[in-house]
Amino acid sequence: MIETRKPKLELLSKELVEKIVDEGLALLERHGVLxxxxxxxxxxxxxxxxxxxxxxxVRIGRKIVEECLAATPAVITLYDRxxxxxxTVGGDEVHFDPGSAAVTILDHATQSERKATTADVVALYxxxxxxxxxxxxxTALIATDVAPAVADAFRLYLxxxxxxxxxxxxxFRVEGFGPMKDxxxxxxxxxxxxxxxxxxxxxxxxSPPLKWSNLTTQSLIDAARAGIPSELIxxxxxxxxxxxxxxxxxxxxxxxxxxxxVICQLAGRGAPVIFGGSPSSFDMxxxxxxxxxxxxxxxxxAYAQIGKHLKMPTHAYMALSDAKVNDPQAGFxxxxxxxxxxxxxxxxxxxxxxxxxxxxxxxxxLVIDDGLCAMAYRLLDGIAQRDDPIALGVFEGFTPGMxxxxxxxxxxxxxxxxxxxxxxxxxxxxxxxxxxxxxIVDKAHADVxxxxxxxxxxxxxxxxxxxxxxxxxxxAKALGAGDVPVPRL
Amino acid sequence: MTKDEIYPKMSEAIVAGDxxxxxxxxxEAVRSGFDLPEVVEKGYxxxxxxxxxxxxxxxxxxxxxxxxxxxxxxxxxxxxxxFNRRDLAGQMGGKVVIGTVEGDIHDIGKNLxxxxxxxxxxxxxxxxxxxxxxxxxETAESVGARLICLSALLxxxxxxxxxxxGLLRDKGLRDKYKVxxxxxxxxxxxxxxxxxxxxxENAVAAVKLAKSLAGRS
Numbered sequence: 051m052i053e054t055r056k057p058k059l060e061l062l063s064k065e066l067v068e069k070i071v072d073e074g075l076a077l078l079e080r081h082g083v084l085x086x087x088x089x090x091x092x093x094x095x096x097x098x099x100x101x102x103x104x105x106x107x108v109r110i111g112r113k114i115v116e117e118c119l120a121a122t123p124a125v126i127t128l129y130d131r132x133x134x135x136x137x138t139v140g141g142d143e144v145h146f147d148p149g150s151a152a153v154t155i156l157d158h159a160t161q162s163e164r165k166a167t168t169a170d171v172v173a174l175y176x177x178x179x180x181x182x183x184x185x186x187x188x189t190a191l192i193a194t195d196v197a198p199a200v201a202d203a204f205r206l207y208l209x210x211x212x213x214x215x216x217x218x219x220x221x222f223r224v225e226g227f228g229p230m231k232d233x234x235x236x237x238x239x240x241x242x243x244x245x246x247x248x249x250x251x252x253x254x255x256x257s258p259p260l261k262w263s264n265l266t267t268q269s270l271i272d273a274a275r276a277g278i279p280s281e282l283i284x285x286x287x288x289x290x291x292x293x294x295x296x297x298x299x300x301x302x303x304x305x306x307x308x309x310x311x312v313i314c315q316l317a318g319r320g321a322p323v324i325f326g327g328s329p330s331s332f333d334m335x336x337x338x339x340x341x342x343x344x345x346x347x348x349x350x351x352a353y354a355q356i357g358k359h360l361k362m363p364t365h366a367y368m369a370l371s372d373a374k375v376n377d378p379q380a381g382f383x384x385x386x387x388x389x390x391x392x393x394x395x396x397x398x399x400x401x402x403x404x405x406x407x408x409x410x411x412x413x414x415x416l417v418i419d420d421g422l423c424a425m426a427y428r429l430l431d432g433i434a435q436r437d438d439p440i441a442l443g444v445f446e447g448f449t450p451g452m453x454x455x456x457x458x459x460x461x462x463x464x465x466x467x468x469x470x471x472x473x474x475x476x477x478x479x480x481x482x483x484x485x486x487x488x489x490i491v492d493k494a495h496a497d498v499x500x501x502x503x504x505x506x507x508x509x510x511x512x513x514x515x516x517x518x519x520x521x522x523x524x525x526a527k528a529l530g531a532g533d534v535p536v537p538r539l
Numbered sequence: 540m541t542k543d544e545i546y547p548k549m550s551e552a553i554v555a556g557d558x559x560x561x562x563x564x565x566x567e568a569v570r571s572g573f574d575l576p577e578v579v580e581k582g583y584x585x586x587x588x589x590x591x592x593x594x595x596x597x598x599x600x601x602x603x604x605x606x607x608x609x610x611x612x613x614x615x616x617x618x619x620x621x622f623n624r625r626d627l628a629g630q631m632g633g634k635v636v637i638g639t640v641e642g643d644i645h646d647i648g649k650n651l652x653x654x655x656x657x658x659x660x661x662x663x664x665x666x667x668x669x670x671x672x673x674x675x676x677e678t679a680e681s682v683g684a685r686l687i688c689l690s691a692l693l694x695x696x697x698x699x700x701x702x703x704x705g706l707l708r709d710k711g712l713r714d715k716y717k718v719x720x721x722x723x724x725x726x727x728x729x730x731x732x733x734x735x736x737x738x739x740e741n742a743v744a745a746v747k748l749a750k751s752l753a754g755r756s
Contacts, residue, residue, distance in 0.1 A: 153694050165694070198695070289602065290647055334600035337648055337741070338723070407723075409694070 059393035074304025082109035083309040087267035093316040118315035128216040129247040142395030147186035149404030156412035176505040183423035188218040197531035202226035214508040220253035229525040236517035245277030255283040258291035274321035281324040282310040287332040325357030326365030342383030351394035370401030392426035414494035421472035546582040553586025556606030565617035611658035634684035638666035640699035645692035655742040691722040701733040
């Protein structure tokens with residue numbers, strides 16, 4: 051059999067990749083990066099970087115970056131809550147997770163965004179648990195009915211109670227890291243076990259251009275020391291906070307990301323780090339950051355190619371839309387992103403469910419997007435030679451009236467070659483009319499209800515659940531945040 | 540150059556966003572002893588109006604808009620020391636305090652509005668981002684501004700726009716100031732709901748609104 055080609059998209063020539071990386075390194079060497087964290091400045095100075103204490107600007111030589119890159123694992127293996135199922139984050143493996151972190155949810159009944167509550171967050175986690183093409187969960191919604199001080203830990207706590215899948219998450223406050231790490235370690239039965247089997251990825255965003263805030267730097271340091279993977283979310287906006295050319299923005303992306311790699315490796319040699327991002331084409335009319343712009347997706351695919359060149363796992367915010375409701379724009383922007391991201395071999399693609407410039411989540415969109423992800427995975431599987439000869443055997447005894455529908459070859463292969471339609475409309479017109487002209491959004495809503503009703507909590511040892519409750523309650527109490535809602539399963 | 544020669548060049552410099560030319564022409568006007576309020580009114584302001592038209596017709600985008608605003612500011616920086624602002628009552632809008640509310644570090648939108656207000660003849664006191672609500676009032680009180688502009692990008696920090704109106708009321712200062720709100724999550728409806736005096740969806744609209752509230756449109 052001829053080997054199946056895995057389809058792959060590479061937007062940059064090798065020469066351009068090398069030139070962009072070279073300029074990124076030069077940028078770090080000449081202009082440096084602003085680091086607003088004293089501990090990181092100590093680490094950088096200790097490694098031989100030129101640190102200006104007064105300004106916080108650090109110039110990092112190539113040799114330091116190259117050594118840190120060499121220490122960065124090319125592949126990370128995440129494990130689900132039970133520790134049994136492993137997910138490879140590296141190579142050209144693709145995993146989708148919901149886009150995070152939205153503060154509003156699109157309410158199906160009113161078709162308007164509203165603030166999310168704990169009940170919405172619970173519904174989202176339960177729903178995502180049932181969606182097979184979203185391999186990871188994300189702390190994708192922020193509950194506004196709990197004290198903001200505990201919001202980062204609380205959304206992870208809820209997720210760990212309700213879902214078996216690995217998480218993409220992050221801190222809102224420096225103090226949030228401790229309890230979040232404790233929650234993860236409680237699931238694993240200790241910090242060493244968590245290090246051996248990572249359960250969550252922590253996002254950390256530099257502030258463009260070329261700055262690491264105290265919060266995100268501390269997150270990098272704390273995560274590196276705990277062996278928790280950090281996802282570097284560089285997010286230049288073309289012409290606003292980074293150069294307007296795509297290649298120019300890529301140079302800045304490389305410089306910001308590599309400075310993050312250096313901070314991680316100096317904090318904990320061999321720390322797992324993901325070359326990610328949320329850059330965007332800046333809209334020169336509205337001053338907004340369209341995630342659904344084709345140029346945004348081009349930047350994403352290109353930096354992922356660079357990340358692979360640097361032998362790092364990759365991530366991007368794709369398969370999401372700037373539309374405000376589940377309209378055609380929501381569909382085509384999400385589909386374009388899912389397909390381009392998958393073809394670019396991006397390891398973690400955060401986006402499904404998301405609308406309105408990363409600020410809203412929609413349960414209906416999550417199930418629609420799960421179907422899109424299924425299509426992207428089918429595309430990645432490519433076209434295989436199933437038989438030898440390919441088709442001559444099927445045509446043996448050929449007559450003009452021959453039926454393929456009843457041919458054993460069809461039964462043998464159709465489920466492997468073709469995926470089910472899911473929520474997509476494939477009715478003949480009359481059937482569609484008779485069925486009430488139902489839109490995909492209405493079907494999605496019914497599917498959400500069905501899935502939430504059918505959700506069964508994956509089993510969690512009582513002792514672990516008690517530990518999670520105890521850690522969350524203690525953290526809330528320490529901050530004077532009062533009682534937090536405890537999910538009943 | 541005579542006035543008839545220099546005025547169109549000033550306008551062109553603003554439309555082209557040519558900071559160096561805008562500055563040089565202002566210096567020449569000062570040297571020539573021209574009537575400076577007239578220079579602003581007949582030389583620079585028509586250029587700015589043209590820029591506004593180009594923006595509204597979709598010809599100009601943010602880079603052109605802001606570069607033109609910067610050109611206007613560089614001309615005004617030359618002219619400012621040479622005349623009393625009161626002479627310019629016809630074109631100038633008065634004093635404005637602007638900033639992104641506390642808890643919010645996003646300042647791109649606020650910077651655009653700030654630039655355009657300055658270009659539009661307002662004396663702008665830009666407090667930056669993550670500004671404590673009390674500071675808006677303290678600054679307005681001390682500089683004698685009548686207009687306060689609050690920006691917020693996040694739905695969470697947008698609540699501080701509402702809090703600000705309450706704060707003004709508590710201090711018995713609500714009627715003393717006009718309050719404008721802006722930022723991605725804000726809307727005309729939001730402005731009405733919280734009792735602000737206005738909302739603008741972009742920087743050009745913000746200048747128009749500020750001028751009309753200042754009674755100078």
